Amino acid sequence: xxxxxxxxxxxxxxxxxxxxxxxxxxxxxxxxxxxxxxxxxxxxxxxxxxxxxxxxxxxxxxxxxxxxxxxxxxxxxxxxxxxxxxxxxxxxxxxxxxxxxxxxxxxxxxxxxxxxxxxxxxxxxxxxxxxxxxxxxxxxxxxxxxxxxxxxxxx
Numbered sequence: 001x002x003x004x005x006x007x008x009x010x011x012x013x014x015x016x017x018x019x020x021x022x023x024x025x026x027x028x029x030x031x032x033x034x035x036x037x038x039x040x041x042x043x044x045x046x047x048x049x050x051x052x053x054x055x056x057x058x059x060x061x062x063x064x065x066x067x068x069x070x071x072x073x074x075x076x077x078x079x080x081x082x083x084x085x086x087x088x089x090x091x092x093x094x095x096x097x098x099x100x101x102x103x104x105x106x107x108x109x110x111x112x113x114x115x116x117x118x119x120x121x122x123x124x125x126x127x128x129x130x131x132x133x134x135x136x137x138x139x140x141x142x143x144x145x146x147x148x149x150x151x152x153x154x155x
Contacts, residue, residue, distance in 0.1 A: 004053070004063040005119040008142055009132040016102055016115070016131040020091045026103075028088075029081025030145055038145040041068075041076045044090075048073030055145075059137045060122055082148050084108040096127040108151035114142055 028042040033055070040051040048070045054062040077085060084107055091102040098117060105112040115132055136142045141150060 002063045002065070003060065005060045005122055005124075006116050007059055007119065007126075007135060007137045009115045009117075009128070010134045010136055011102070011113050011115060012131055012133040014131075016091070016093050016100075016129065019093045019095070020102075021094055021099075023089055023091045026086075026088050026090050027077060028086045028144065029077045029083075030148055031076065031080055031082075033082075033145045033148075040145070041073050041081060043070065043073050043077065046070060053145075057138060057140065059119070084148065084151060086144055086147060093129075095129045098126060100129070100132075105147075105152065108153055109147050110153065112147075112152040 024044055026042055026044050028040055031039040031041060033039070035055055037055050038053050040053070042049050042051060048068050050066050050068050050073075052064045056062070086109065087106040088109070089104045089106070091104065093100045093102055093115075101116045101118075103112075103114050103116070114136070115129075117126060119126070140146050141155065
């Protein structure tokens, strides 16, 4: 069984930009979501994935991810996924040996920037960068699946 353990933070400032190692545009949409799980299609460059994630509140969730043909993913995004589609740039930032993913959103969620860090276990102690602010791991507004029905522009 796939497990994802991650914490999510808002940001204090843009100083994280000085340490970006790489960036990639991600386009993703949700085929379905309910109180048990969500099913997501994501395109990153020339690769596409189907992702199923449990709807558990908190930092630990079941997650399964499978590569799918790019053409199929683009068709699903256009014809089957709920709107608005999530459009974001993912920046990889290394801080004290750990890679943080800083997601900068566009479109309906323009202005939202959050940082995520994947953990080995729920009790892992991490060094929080100076640019990270509030831990919003338990705030469902920041879940990508929730940004479909309640985009950042409406907050």
